[in-house]
Amino acid sequence: MSATDAAPAAATQASASASTLRRLHPLTPFFRSWQLVGALAASGFGVFRDDLDKLKWIWRALHGDVEVSLLMRAVGVLLLVALALVFVSWLSWRVTGFAIITDASPSGTLLYHRGLIVRQRSQVRLNRVQSVDVNQPFLPRLCGLAAVRLDMAAGEGASVNLAYLRRQDAWALRAEILRHTAVARSRPTAATDSTEGAGGELIAEISTARMVQANLLDGVVAWVVLVVWVVALVVGGVVFGWRGLVTVAPGIVPVTVGIAVQLRRQVASMMRDANFRLRRTPTGIQTSSGLTSTINRTIDLDRIQGVRLEEPYLWRRLGWARVGVDIAGASDQSHHGASLMPVADRRDAVALIAEVTGARLDEAAVVPAGAQARWLDPWVARHLGVELLDRGAVTRWGRWRRTQFFVPYARVQSVSARQGPVQRRLGLATVYLDMPSGVQRWQAQHRDMAEAAALVGELAGQARLHRAPLRRLEPTLGTGDR
């Protein structure tokens, strides 16, 4: 936010009296204080763990060996603490509120007031909002509550999380915000976007069976390792006796924990991808997924700065692929990229990419890496390649997890080349495209020198040509001091 924002900001501050603020759902303090109660319980447990005698005391107290009044007093204290917590979070709920006002700028501003002791007042210009997601964590979901999350280009610190609202209210608020952001871009929005479920046209849906299959195939190594490990343990136990196993427990435990972590990740990704649905909305793509907690994310097509098509080894037989997108200023999963399509037939995946970015993969000629590259990277060299399309560049890599990564020229910030000493011997160089933060660096490894020089020239030229400014930024630059 520049200095030009200061003047309208001051004006809006005055105009928004507390009465116009909308409140969050009254149950919010409960969910908020649940976390506090949890923390308290944890610390209480920490105290007792050091002193098992106290636990014994509680046990005896429950059996009536200790004076009842003492126990009552303890319970009373606990209740009091809990009440105090709820009271405090109720107070903070009272001062928390938000409002959308439109007098400062044509696109509207979201005011967000919060903080009991340190008062915080955020003003979010809605035309700077990058995405609006409606999320439902597990417990609030049971009560029909949802949180609205606004992501800004600046990333993690700048996002606003309005938690919690009634589910309908959350979706209505999202629609309202989207209307305002759409005004800024003078683009038509359909009202259908607002309604949950029916919003937008359903493009794809993944059956649970397929999702589970895909995840199992993708993580087959972890499962195989688990089976081998368990078999090894049982055989070891039978042969050397179970007591023998106990003596080598220091070796067994870390390995088991390692495998468990891997599997947990697998299960988490299954939970995350369950019930996956992909919808088209007027401004972008909307995905919703999740088994226990539902995550809805709206991806504005303008924000997509990189797309990858992944084909794990075992999926290739089945012709399956996964599509991920990199988004500028993405707060979470910035390294793996948000999943646009956890699993689909390859043809559909390629079609989806074409629709989302206009990139037609597999249509241009793939230029492989230099012949000398096999000395540097004998396993992967054959799978490296570059493909130049009209709108962007694709790089390929990966032997087991074959990946194609596309970035549009319009987002390329600079072009770099690098050559290490070994590469120089072999006459190779690596070419990079530097992308905005939140996007993986595009790299074409081990190109032949002559070809690398041509590639750098070509990519720099294209980056220059495709400097189409972001539609979102343009009006704000002009209207800042209007």
Added chain:
Amino acid sequence: MSDSPVQRLFAEPGLEWRSVSPKLTIERRLPLLGLLLFGLALLAFGRFVAEQSEAAGADLTGALFSGLAAAALVGAVVGWFFVVPRVVSAWRYAEREQDLLVSRGRLVRRLTVIPYGRMQVIEVSANPVSARLGIATVTLVTASASTDARIPGVPVDVAQELRDRLAAKGEALTAGL
């Protein structure tokens, strides 16, 4: 070597490549002076320890200290006469009509091409040493964190000219993210 592929990638012929000021060598050598002093101190300390104690193992300690000192001294000398001059002489930049090229590195060569329209900030900075020497560092910042476009050792007046020229070109060609 004039038209080898290396030349074509990292130092495109037909462009007006400008080197950085040789004064950068002085700035870069200063930390080596510290290393040199550290090596000498180690040497002196090792000798002192060896002289003080006649006990068994004193020889070993002395050898250890002189080994470390020798490593520091050799490092300082190699850096002084070999690494720093080569690194400085390899640092070059060229302005094209639409973009700026920065090329650097001897062991690991790097080239960065920044279209003027992508520049967000042009930074001219000088630390006390470089200010004394009359040189400055020009840094180009884009929306990407991985853009590595730093030109150290530009004479202050040239740096100011460069900054103004780049700013003007950048303004004419501004683009969004």
